[in-house]
Amino acid sequence: MKLKQTPLHGRHVSLGARMVQFAGWDMPVQYAGLIAEHDAVRSTAGVFDVSHMGEFVVSGPDATEFLNYVLTNDVARLRKGRSQYTLICNEAGGVVDDAMLYQLTETECLLVVNAANMETAWGWLAGLVGDFEVQLENRSDDYCLLAVQGPETEARLDPGCDLDLTGLRRTRIREVEVFGRGVLIGRTGYTGEDGLEIFCSPEDGPAIWDELLGLDITPAGLGARNTLRLEAGMALHGNELGIDITPIEAGLAGVVAMEKGQFVGREALAAVAESGPSRRLRGLRTSGRGIPRDHYPVKTEHGEGVVTSGTFSPTLQGGIGMAFVPPACEIGDGVSVEIRGHEWEATLVEMPFYSNVTQWRAKST
Amino acid sequence: MNPEELKYTREHEWVRVEGEECTIGITDYAQDELGDVVFVELPDVGAATAKDKPFGAVESVKAVSDLFAPVSGEVVAVNGDLGNAPETVNTDTYGEGWMIRVRLSDLGEVDSLMDAAAYQKLVDELRS
Numbered sequence: 001m002k003l004k005q006t007p008l009h010g011r012h013v014s015l016g017a018r019m020v021q022f023a024g025w026d027m028p029v030q031y032a033g034l035i036a037e038h039d040a041v042r043s044t045a046g047v048f049d050v051s052h053m054g055e056f057v058v059s060g061p062d063a064t065e066f067l068n069y070v071l072t073n074d075v076a077r078l079r080k081g082r083s084q085y086t087l088i089c090n091e092a093g094g095v096v097d098d099a100m101l102y103q104l105t106e107t108e109c110l111l112v113v114n115a116a117n118m119e120t121a122w123g124w125l126a127g128l129v130g131d132f133e134v135q136l137e138n139r140s141d142d143y144c145l146l147a148v149q150g151p152e153t154e155a156r157l158d159p160g161c162d163l164d165l166t167g168l169r170r171t172r173i174r175e176v177e178v179f180g181r182g183v184l185i186g187r188t189g190y191t192g193e194d195g196l197e198i199f200c201s202p203e204d205g206p207a208i209w210d211e212l213l214g215l216d217i218t219p220a221g222l223g224a225r226n227t228l229r230l231e232a233g234m235a236l237h238g239n240e241l242g243i244d245i246t247p248i249e250a251g252l253a254g255v256v257a258m259e260k261g262q263f264v265g266r267e268a269l270a271a272v273a274e275s276g277p278s279r280r281l282r283g284l285r286t287s288g289r290g291i292p293r294d295h296y297p298v299k300t301e302h303g304e305g306v307v308t309s310g311t312f313s314p315t316l317q318g319g320i321g322m323a324f325v326p327p328a329c330e331i332g333d334g335v336s337v338e339i340r341g342h343e344w345e346a347t348l349v350e351m352p353f354y355s356n357v358t359q360w361r362a363k364s365t
Numbered sequence: 366m367n368p369e370e371l372k373y374t375r376e377h378e379w380v381r382v383e384g385e386e387c388t389i390g391i392t393d394y395a396q397d398e399l400g401d402v403v404f405v406e407l408p409d410v411g412a413a414t415a416k417d418k419p420f421g422a423v424e425s426v427k428a429v430s431d432l433f434a435p436v437s438g439e440v441v442a443v444n445g446d447l448g449n450a451p452e453t454v455n456t457d458t459y460g461e462g463w464m465i466r467v468r469l470s471d472l473g474e475v476d477s478l479m480d481a482a483a484y485q486k487l488v489d490e491l492r493s
Contacts, residue, residue, distance in 0.1 A: 018397075018400075029427075030400060033400065033401055033455075034400050034401050034425075034426045034427060035401040035426060038426075223400065223426065223427050226427070227426060227427075289404045289406070289424075291403070291404070291424050291429065293428075293429060311426060311427065312403045312404075312424065312425075312426045314426065340422065340429070
């Protein structure tokens with residue numbers, strides 16, 4: 001199958017990026033080096049091409065009512081120009097995808113979904129329209145999406161933007177001009193840093209990318225995106241979330257609004273919340289040179305668990321991971337991770353491992 | 366480019382043969398594929414290596430990879446500097462980034478290794 005290319009594919013290739021297949025796309029995993037890119041985002045600013053993600057526009061008189069039915073978070077808490085992290089669940093409470101929902105106008109919302117789940121999520125949502133007076137448009141090919149992340153994002157972008165960015169608060173989204181081009185700009189991200197996400201047309205993408213690199217913003221690939229989100233304690237669908245994992249288990253009860261009324265998956269999730277989940281997602285840190293990796297077994301005094309994501313943390317200079325462990329396990333417990341036949345000491349810890357924007361992240365319970 | 370005077374394996378190790386001993390590291394292709402190396406796990410001096418069997422592992426930020434012994438023998442030296450500076454594997458893989466030195470138990474085993482041209486052909490195929 002021919003891999004899909006983002007509007008910035010040529011830019012990545014000419015920068016000498018290492019390209020990898022990701023969810024059917026030919027994407028840059030790194031340019032100069034993963035650690036350098038990771039550090040740039042933590043210390044200054046980096047830019048990620050995330051145009052592979054899916055964008056659905058939901059509009060019509062029943063738009064918010066429909067979204068409140070198909071998503072777990074409470075859409076009524078949104079206002080024009082604001083966003084929320086949310087989940088698409090099935091009747092069994094499994095997670096079809098996790099998503100960011102931006103309210104553009106009173107009757108129009110933008111839902112950003114994972115590239116790997118775009119087709120599935122699209123089919124799932126389309127199948128739920130029923131009698132709702134709502135229009136669903138798959139606009140995934142109409143947006144080039146650039147995530148500029150890091151503490152210097154605002155300072156570097158502000159001169160090129162027709163809006164005073166200091167006034168654009170976290171989670172907000174506005175229609176603005178950046179470098180003379182009309183875009184949507186949201187103060188959101190997936191790195192645990194302040195940052196902006198720029199939704200522009202595929203035609204404007206390369207010019208905006210060039211402007212950003214001209215501001216000494218470091219191009220960063222999927223490799224750094226993963227280490228940054230892991231340090232920030234953010235779930236990745238396919239690892240911490242999935243069709244056979246409920247948000248309660250993944251520590252995301254905070255984005256499941258049980259009190260909002262009927263929604264897909266409510267009964268199943270209420271039952272899990274009532275009885276308590278059979279496993280809980282926890283952060284863990286390994287000792288010394290041990291680095292936890294996906295699927296490594298975990299042993300605890302309450303039973304076995306498994307690592308869902310793990311890496312060497314460039315910021316903390318050690319092994320970090322997320323793991324499903326028995327619910328009786330507590331933060332601070334000593335556990336062991338089996339790393340290639342050896343038992344390594346590890347400790348269950350609070351997440352995020354690192355964050356500059358803790359107030360933004362949905363609180364785990 | 367891969368040095369002409371070295372021998373290579375399909376698992377992307379390089380071998381510098383010097384009489385009955387040889388020095389072993391990973392190739393430029395391997396370090397590039399791994400990305401930033403953060404730990405190198407090596408055997409102790411005196412340990413035995415068996416051709417095509419793991420003798421250690423390299424951890425980069427994003428993945429861990431076994432190191433396969435190109436030859437059988439006894440480990441006579443280990444590059445301890447990699448403990449404090451594992452990134453040397455990225456910056457000088459054919460020099461200061463060497464990993465172990467082995468005294469060969471079977472001199473004939475080196476004949477089965479690839480020369481630089483054959484290895485380059487393998488890399489070209491993998492990158493195409």
